[in-house]
Amino acid sequence: MPDQPLSIDVRFPLGPARSYEVVVGDGVLAELGSRLSALAGAARCLLVADSGVPQGEVERAAASLRAAGCEPVTRVIHGGEAHKTWDAAGSLLSDMAALGLERRHPVVALGGGVVGDISGFVASAYRRGVPFVQCPTTLLAMVDASVGGKSGVNLPGPPGAGTLKNMAGAFYQPVLVLVDTSVLGSLPLRHLRAGLTECIKHAMLCDSVPRRDPGLLESTRSALRAWKGVRPAGAPLAELVARNVALKASVVAQDEREELSGGGRALLNLGHTFGHALETAPGSTLLHGEAVGLGLIAAATTASALGLVGAECERLTRELVEHAGLPLEVHGLAPADVRARMAHDKKVESGRLRLVLPTGPGRATVVEGPSEDAVITGLLAVLRRP
Ligand code: GLY
Numbered sequence: 001m002p003d004q005p006l007s008i009d010v011r012f013p014l015g016p017a018r019s020y021e022v023v024v025g026d027g028v029l030a031e032l033g034s035r036l037s038a039l040a041g042a043a044r045c046l047l048v049a050d051s052g053v054p055q056g057e058v059e060r061a062a063a064s065l066r067a068a069g070c071e072p073v074t075r076v077i078h079g080g081e082a083h084k085t086w087d088a089a090g091s092l093l094s095d096m097a098a099l100g101l102e103r104r105h106p107v108v109a110l111g112g113g114v115v116g117d118i119s120g121f122v123a124s125a126y127r128r129g130v131p132f133v134q135c136p137t138t139l140l141a142m143v144d145a146s147v148g149g150k151s152g153v154n155l156p157g158p159p160g161a162g163t164l165k166n167m168a169g170a171f172y173q174p175v176l177v178l179v180d181t182s183v184l185g186s187l188p189l190r191h192l193r194a195g196l197t198e199c200i201k202h203a204m205l206c207d208s209v210p211r212r213d214p215g216l217l218e219s220t221r222s223a224l225r226a227w228k229g230v231r232p233a234g235a236p237l238a239e240l241v242a243r244n245v246a247l248k249a250s251v252v253a254q255d256e257r258e259e260l261s262g263g264g265r266a267l268l269n270l271g272h273t274f275g276h277a278l279e280t281a282p283g284s285t286l287l288h289g290e291a292v293g294l295g296l297i298a299a300a301t302t303a304s305a306l307g308l309v310g311a312e313c314e315r316l317t318r319e320l321v322e323h324a325g326l327p328l329e330v331h332g333l334a335p336a337d338v339r340a341r342m343a344h345d346k347k348v349e350s351g352r353l354r355l356v357l358p359t360g361p362g363r364a365t366v367v368e369g370p371s372e373d374a375v376i377t378g379l380l381a382v383l384r385r386p
Helices: 028-040 055-067 086-099 113-128 139-145 181-186 189-203 216-226 234-254 264-269 272-280 288-305 311-323 335-342 372-380
Strands: 006-010 020-025 044-050 071-077 107-111 132-136 150-156 163-171 176-180 354-360 363-368
Touching: 006 234, 020 028, 020 234, 028 055, 028 132, 028 176, 044 055, 044 086, 044 113, 055 071, 055 107, 071 086, 086 113, 086 150, 107 113, 113 132, 113 139, 113 150, 113 163, 132 139, 139 181, 139 189, 139 234, 163 272, 176 181, 181 234, 189 216, 189 234, 189 288, 189 311, 216 234, 216 311, 234 264, 264 272, 264 354, 264 363, 272 288, 272 335, 272 354, 288 311, 288 354, 288 372, 311 354, 335 372
Parallel strands: 020 176, 044 071, 044 107, 107 132, 132 176
Antiparallel strands: 006 020, 150 163, 354 363
């Protein structure tokens, strides 16, 4: 990783006005105010901070905004999927109206994926859209959620369906993403490890994306081996972040709204149909990244049961998840409950499941209507019976 911040462009072919920079580097949060004022000079903004972010980081962001002539109004909200609610978004929108914020006044998200998703949704809706800035503070938000403009909240489902993830939302691109890798030093280890799942997912797709990074699978494997039992940190972590951001940026620039058939952005859902179901099943205490790690194993096992890959792909997936320090199985969840939740996935069409499955190391595809036996084999690979 160079000493200078690295700038990665997200360029949409049909919409240069919506293209933006993702700036990755140690300490770039201090540049928030000057970079924002160059893009959207405004006298006020709403700074939505995650309650898990150390106060010092919130003050650093606020001071940078003030120094650039932009007075922040700070609102602290909780991260964690249980807080990603319509009420949380509504309460921020009511506050913005009560504060008299205007259309030029940006919303700045400082936190993990949940805070970014709610803030983006609020920015898309307030006065039909105000400028939005992402300052992700978790590894997961840095390499995945903050890039690409997916925003939204969860909704309660019909009886028995539990929470429906991201069921209300919008594609709403930020004007700027600032990825300050120094913030990862204070992230709790469990959350840091959970974020590695999205890096594993990208590594498993590195040959199927527009900006191919064929070495990413091997580099990720070596990095995870080196971090087995030790906290990921330093230049190797910052470099992994930058490569993952570049890969994600290339995918969303090609297929912003997940419309390409058989690939494109939909591939980023590898492991997520299983993962979301494991995360929201009754009794689950898994973090999103932990559930997706299990989802990657379930996807590789399903692909093997369908004959798309050999057993070595399943072994490699398990190895990556294990070396990341993530669970390889989960206790106490009923297979029927998890399978029922998969039926509520947003990608289900006319009742048919659509799964992203690996087709080889670094490659994946969308499979329509996989056999039920193969899906159950995948699930049972990660559900530990009582
Ligand atoms: N997290 C998957 C996507 O942004 O499409």
